[in-house]
Amino acid sequence: MASTADPGSFRDPLSRVFVTPAGIRRGLSTEALNDYRALATTSFFAQAMMRGDIVGTRLLDADDETAAIPGDWAAVLAHDPVDVISYPYEWPFEMLRDAARLQLRLTRDALAERMITKDASSYNVQFVGTRPVFIDVGSFERSRPGEPWAGYRQFCELFLNPLLVQALRDVPFQPLLRGSVHGISPATTAGLLPGTGLSTKGVFTHVKLHARAERRYSDADQRDVKAELKRAGFGPALIDAQLRNLLKAIDGLTWKRPRSTWSDYSERSHYADADLQAKEAAVAAAVRARPDSLVLDLGANDGHFSRLALRAGARSVVAVDSDHLVVDRLYRDLRGSGEQCILPLVLDLSDPSPGLGWRSRERRSFVERVRPDVVLCLAVVHHLALTNTVPLEEIVALLADFGADIVVEFPHPDDEKSALLLRRKRQGIFERYNVANWEQALAERFTIREQTTLPGGTRTLYRCAVRPVG
Structure with missing residues (x-):
């Protein structure tokens, strides 16, 4: 991998961040180097790094091979990497x-x-x-x-x-x-x-x-x-x-909204014990098969399966949900417990973060930034397909964009939640929403390793490996 300039750091004329095979590097101009030397003599800087408030940073020796980056710089810093970049x-x-x-x-x-x-x-x-x-x-x-x-x-x-x-x-x-x-x-x-x-x-x-x-x-x-x-x-x-x-x-600022669409809702609330246990077992097995993995939990709600993924051996989890209040509560709960391996984010899967800023590259899209080893997509497909009217093939394409193994749940048309959504739609519009069409779309981009119909009979879990493009 060649060294590349980070597209979000170009606005500072005195320094520039690069992603290199050896890690994250920052080039410093002469003025920036003088500022850094002054910074390095302060007590607050070392203390902040020890607390984790400032990213781990060190000045590389001029003869250090890992200091080689494009451009004419007076010095180069090495920074500890951040697993997942969020905005x-x-x-x-x-x-x-x-x-x-x-x-x-x-x-x-x-x-x-x-x-x-x-x-x-x-x-x-x-x-x-x-x-x-x-x-x-x-x-x-x-x-x-x-x-x-x-x-x-x-x-x-x-x-x-x-x-x-x-x-x-x-x-x-x-x-x-x-x-x-x-x-x-x-x-x-x-x-x-x-x-x-x-x-x-x-x-x-x-x-x-x-x-x-x-x-x-x-x-x-x-x-x-x-x-x-x-x-x-x-x-x-x-x-x-x-x-x-x-x-x-x-x-002095607080956000006092007491309720939202999903704040008092859990997809687990209507599961029989046997269904929930089968779902938990499938998630745990998928994560154990990829030890020390980064897991992306789509539609995480209160973080139940995110926590389960950690217990099963995940290195860290990105837990996303479209409901701002749900994610705010999850963040507060995780912060209160001292949990630092789950990153809760607000993300609408029907409108995920695109590339923004200068040349639409300054802030990269969510799919570009978040590259998980395992994706959990539980109790989500029916909302995308029936509420947001996203075709099944497009839902599969989004999942494939992450380039990872997936555990995905498909609620059948006769499932309680699917049936409720379908009753609100004009008859005949969603006839393609069925197991056969879903499995056909899934097989185009993934190899289905295992599928399990939950004991209740109205939902199927699929454990899949993504197929390389081309």
Whole structure:
């Protein structure tokens, strides 16, 4: 494998991330190297890496063979890899809030040792299970006397504003962040919160006044705003006060939706004990056949089968569901128990995350980023086929896109849940929804290793190996 530049790191002119056969590398310019050397002498940096708050990082020797990357760089860093890359528009509310807290805490710690973060993108944070990890070491630079925190606007657009619109308006931030990799502007946020939440900490200062200031300084290209702020005495004390104010605003936000479509629902609730046991046995057998595997659990709901996969020997699990509240609750539960091997994400399988940003490559699609060894697709097919009207062949194609072994459940047309969905449809529209057509579609892309009809007789489980394309 040749070394390739990460498509999401090109916006920093002083450093660039590369994926190499030896691992993750970051090229540093001379200025970036000087910043890193200053960072490496601080106490907070080493302590943050020990806690796992900052990705493991080391400076490579010039004669280290693994330091060879494209370009003319003054030095090269090696970073510990993150198993699965996720993006803010796939996180539930509480995940984004925890990522925001980490950004602010690290920036305050840096400021106390004459460093600062030059930006504040939520894409600079990744999650290892439920633990947020700051990955953009190139973001730290030496602070400059009299200059404001350059990351303030970006923090508002990619952390605070998304949390505000969901907390105060119950508007999911995920579609808004997916609509623009730059986040939600102060003006847009102010428009979503007209006359609302002015008593909520941070709204007036960070939204209303921020939007007004943007209009006032719209001619910033003709004005030296930094010089104006320096003359006004902007320094570390004011920046720290700003960071503390933002942290209070973040801590004061909660999302109080009590229920959602799937929050009080479990597909297990109508299973007979024998059916559930057979389903659990099939999942455990599939995972045990691929020890130390990465498992993708589609339609994870409360994470029952994700936890089962871990007990069966999976290295880690990506648990996805389309219901924001369900995933938020799962994240809180996992965080509370200290579980760091399950990554819960918000994902609508009928509209999975596409490639976004510059040339539609800056933020890769979900299928490109998540490359599991085993895929669990349980109690999902009938919803995709009958609610979202996705043809059976297309459902199979999506599963094959992951290039992994699968355990997939097909509810027959006479299954209680399938029958309920079919009764809502016009008669004759879904005649192709049957076992024979499903198995024909499945056999086109997979080799069926094992199939088991559950004791109840209305659902069949298939354990399959993906066929190589071509």
